[in-house]
Amino acid sequence: MRRKSTFEDFEEMFRDESSDSEDCGEKKELEFDPRIVRKMRRPEIPANGSELFEEQGETQADFYDEDADEYGEMPKKHKKSKKEKLSAEERYRMREDRLRKKAEKRRRNKHIGGKILTFIQLLLSIVLMAAFVMLNILPDKYLLAAGVILFFLFVFCFLLQFGRRVHWFGKILSLILIGVLIFGNIYLAKTMGTLNVVTKAKTYQTDKIVIAVMADNPAQSIEDAKDYQFGIMSGLDRAKVDQAIEHISEGLNQELDISEYTTYSELVQHLYDGKIDAMIYNQTLDELIEDNNPGFIEKVRIIDDFEVKTEVLMKDVPDLPITKEPFIVFLSGMDAYGTLDQTCRSDVNILACVNPTTKQVLLVSVPRDAYVEIPGITYGESDKLTHAGMYGIQYSIATMEQIFDIDIDYYVRVNFSAVIQMVDALGGIDVESDYAFSTYYKQYNADTDTWSYYEYKKGLNHLDGIYALAFARERMNAAGGDYQRAKNQQKVIAALLEKIKSPAVLTGYTNLLSSLEGTMDTNFSSQQLASLVKMQLNDNAEWNIVSSTVYGYSSEEYCASYADSPLYVEILDDDSILAVKEVIDKLMAGEVISEPRVTDLQQIYEVDESDMEGDYYVNNHADDDEYDDFYWEHGGYLDESDYETFVHPETEEDDYE
Incomplete structure (x- = not known):
């Protein structure tokens, strides 16, 4: 085919091809071959093509070289690049x-x-x-x-x-x-x-050994008293006192002048008489010494103290699947505020027997003054159950195991502060009071030690932490004395369980745990506690909570922890223990339980409903000043001259010891 040499010839060819396409009903787009034509003079461009040039800062005239030969090639100095050889339509598309x-x-x-x-x-x-x-x-x-x-x-x-x-x-x-x-x-x-x-169980316990002098003694520190004569007890707690003496001697670089005594009364009296200058003893015994030597705490002054830590030897903690198998927990309420750093008396001693498959709980209260042997401490002698707490939680557990001939798997130890904070963290609790009564509760304040008054109504009471603790502690103004107090303690525990087992506990779970930090000690693992919460949230089951109490006879006996004089104790009734043991065995076997059978001794202690009527137990403690002075002056104990004012005429003296 002859190559077209002129633009007119090319146009003629283009028209011929266009007519052929139109005849066939087709439109064929012209393809530009740079080998045929180097440059088109002024091809038709899109309607908005001028806008494209303007955006690029060019004009159409700039795009075409007017000085080039009409048919010839571009001069070398104006030769277009590969990009410039593209048609306007292609450049427009590329731009788009x-x-x-x-x-x-x-x-x-x-x-x-x-x-x-x-x-x-x-x-x-x-x-x-x-x-x-x-x-x-x-x-x-x-x-x-x-x-x-x-x-x-x-x-x-x-x-x-x-x-x-x-x-x-x-x-x-x-x-x-x-x-x-x-x-x-x-x-x-x-x-x-x-x-x-x-849930980090303590592996040690702390005892505070103190050095006390008379309040008017000029000594302000142990250095001032290094030449004093010191009195100590020769019996229990001697090992801990000896550790403190050794520590003091090393610090002073001299041996102390020590005199030993067999009774606290003699030791205290010799301090009063000036026969010794100071006494060294375990501060845990303050209340016990005060009970038998009224005014002791006010008459002496502590000039120094030493913390003695001893290892807590506990049996191995069982890794039980506590959501599937029954278990027993010892609940110990310590007679103290603040943290659980120091040993102290166990004021509340309750067994919680739990069967998670049958959803049953049996609460068993044992009187704090129960006269029992403390394994590993008293060696054949007897003492108050509350005193076992002074030697460590392991001795309280061993004593409870001995009473009921059972194995106790776990323990939870709390103090007064824990109860207050736990109840408040849960938004208060609802407790059912058997009758209306009033109480003076000791609202703890390190600066003032103030007392306050509160009245409980018969029936449902919504209580915050302070009032819940007072409800659980009152016995002086309770119709059943110590046994009514045990019932009230179980009511508080049952109310706490009601709050804890509800789904609402999720919102306060962290606050609840935080409230127990430093005020609770347990050998439950964190996963075990979490599994109990998970189980309850999963089935949201109702639990059958049964309360019971072991009864005993009131007496006065010598105790191993304080041999000075007889102390008020409760000698436990064997039949009452057996009645409770029967229910424990049923629960552990998976049977449905109810309250233990009523024993003969229990019938004697039962309070007549008529005794709860009227407002006697509401108005019994009506005089703030009189009640307050009485407690500070007499250490909470009554003598014969106080009976007409403070005690119901029909109430036995032993119930208010």
Whole structure:
């Protein structure tokens, strides 16, 4: 084919080809071959082609070289580049593609921040779910629901980032959820940490050995008293006192002048008479010494103290599946405020026998003054059960095991502060009082030691921590004395269990654990406690809680911890112990239980309903000053001259010892 040499010939060929296409009903787009034509004079361009040139800062005239030969090639110095050889239509398309890509890139960059937020949200959701799994308090159905909700929220927020108008809503929602997730993770981390602290069983116990002088003695420190003559007890607690003496001697670089005594009364009297200058003793015994030597605490002054730590030798803690097998817990309430750093008397001694499969709990109270042998301490002699707490929780457990001939798996030891804080953390409790009565409760204040007055009504009472503790401690103004107090203590425990077993405990779980930090000691593991909460949340079952008490005869006997004079004690009734033991055996065997059978001694102690009527127990303690002075002057004990004022005429003296 002859090559066309002129533009007219090319146009003629183009028209011929166009007519052929039209005849066939087809439109064929002209393809430009640079080998045929180097440059088109002025081809037709798109309608908005001029705008394209203007955006590039050019004009159409600039694009075409008017000085070039009409048919010839471009001069070498004006030779077009490969890009310039493209047609206007192709350059326009390239420009459109470039602008579209830039717009898409800007749109992608515009939403990248929101997508990053959603992935942070996803990461925090994963961490939260892992924390729930580690804490192990949520049932599987709750855990699955929480996971589905968190994943849905992530997908929802992520998809919002692709919308032109709703992406801002997605960003704001994601930020809110991130804040909530951060708070949730911190909350769960704190909960796990507190739970581990609370369930970390103490491997040692602390006794505070003090050096006391008369209040008017000029000595202000142990250095001032290094040449004094010191009196000590030769019996119990001698090993701990000897450790303190050794420590003092090393600090003073000299031996102390020591005199030994067999009774506290003799030791205290010699201090009063000036036969010795100071006495060294375990401060745990303050109340015991005060009871038999009224005014002792006010008459002496502590010039120094030393903490003696001794190892707590406990039997191995059983790793029982406590959500499937029955177990027994010893609940010990210590006669102290503050932390559990020091040993002290066990004011409350309750067994909680639990069968998780039959959902039953048996609470068994033993009088604090029960006259029993303390294994490993008294060696054949007897003492008050409350005194076992002064030597360590292991001796209280051993004593309770001996009374009932059972094995006690676990223990929970709390003090007065723990009860107050636990009740307050749960938002108060509802207790059922058998009758209306009033009480003077000691609201602890290190500066003032103030007393306050409160009245309880017959029936349901909503109580905060202070009033719940007072309800559990009152015995002087209770119709049944110590036995009514034991019943009230069980009512408080039952009310706490009602709050703890409800799903609402989840919202206050961390606060509840925090309230027990430093005021509770237990050998339950953190996973065991969590499994109990998980079990209750899963089945939300109702529990059958049965209360019982061991009764005894009032007497006065010599005690191993204080041999000076006979002390008030309760000699436990064997038939009463047997009646309780029968119910314990039934519960452990999985049988449905009820209250133990009524023994002959229990019938004697039962209070007639008519004795609870009227307002006697409300108005019995009406005079603040008189009651307050009486307690401070007489240490809480009554003598014959006080009976007409403070004691109901029909009440036996032994009930108010």
